[in-house]
Amino acid sequence: MKARPSTMRECTSCFSDRAVKIATSSSFGSGSTTKASSASAANVSNIGAVTSFFKSSLTTGKFLVLKLTWSRSHSGPFFSVDVDESLISADTWKRTHLLRTKSGTHTFLASSSNITVHWDFTAAQYGPGPEPIDKFYLAVTADSEFALLLGDKSEEFEKKFTPKLKIAEFSMVRRREQVIGPALHSTTSARFCDGGKYHEITIKCKGTRREEKDAELSVCIDKKIVVQVAKLDWNFRGNQAVFIDGSPVDLMWDMHGWWFGAPAGHAFFLFRRRSTLESRLWLEEESTHGFSLLIEARRAS
Structure with missing residues (x-):
């Protein structure tokens, strides 16, 4: 060949x-x-890091790209979140929001949208890498609409909102795995x-x-x-x-x-x-x- x-x-x-x-x-x-x-x-x-890109189509007609990076340090797994309107410049985003706690809420402004990240990894189970695979949820809202829902506990979390929030269409569009051995x-x-x-x-x-x-x-x-x-x-x-x-x-x-x-x-x-x-x-x-x-x-x- x-x-x-x-x-x-x-x-x-x-x-x-x-x-x-x-x-x-x-x-x-x-x-x-x-x-x-x-x-x-x-x-x-170990798997050093996993980065996933999701494209979310809001009910308003607006598109967002969400970049999640899962990594691991001596103190345990952590993740970061980026939000933008373009996938072309995704690898050069500079507005990374690093989140190290096992549960919490983080709010910021991105692409003229109010973004809120909700997560709970308190009881999360992990595979060989830093990415949770079970017993967790990660939810991202954009302008009072769910732009992303991940984890087996996300449906339970979503039901807590009154009135009920709309859920955008979202899907993974690319993935990068970094491994060392x-x-x-x-x-x-x-x-x-x-x-x-x-x-x-x-x-x-x-x-x-x-x-x-x-x-x-x-x-x-x-x-x-x-x-x-x-x-x-x-x-x-x-x-x-x-x-x-x-x-x-x-x-x-x-x-x-x-x-x-x-x-x-x-x-x-x-x-x-x-x-x-x-x-x-x-x-x-x-x-x-x-x-x-x-x-x-x-x-x-």
Whole structure:
């Protein structure tokens, strides 16, 4: 397979606007999955951060983009919230609101709207990363309307408001996972179309040094290999289309930093659903049709 010359500026700028939800369970380790033995599990490292972007269509006709970043420090998990009207400049937002308490309310002004964030993670349960997966709620209101509701306890929280607030249509439009580990072995789950099922995605690299002649990159979807790349010293960058739920999904990888860089090298993997098979790869005007998932791996001992 021939490598496609590219830069990560290209890679990180081709996210899209389509509604998708993701259930994540991602890990980096050395030759083992999250169901591995306790001996192998010792090599599994933490997920550093997860960033999700949601597009909310208010009943007034106004659109908002909400950016949630989940991270973890020595004192425990925390999250930040950004709100804007544009997804294009989402990665350069400077108005981050960092929230460290387990429950509370925070109000601010953004995009000419009064924004209030309500959350309760007091009894929240977590997976391998900093993102809560059960027994929590996170609600964002914009001008007295729910712009976002997350968590299994959100419905119960929503019923507390009298009179009842309207609920906007909202959906996830992109996601970024940042993970750290000594070797490349990541598993996550994604849903690539509205109403579709969740698919398990596994990225695995055999070998950690450029001089290893048997080095190989493989990508599996639902435990079936869909991409297999040998000779990574030449094919450290590339792209290939795979089919998920009958729709083409483009996978782009860039392992140059991982393979040739410093000990703490980076690798990037970008999945993006195309509208049709005939649509061209990474075309900017196609950005409104497909969901994007970016996995950023950083090697650490």
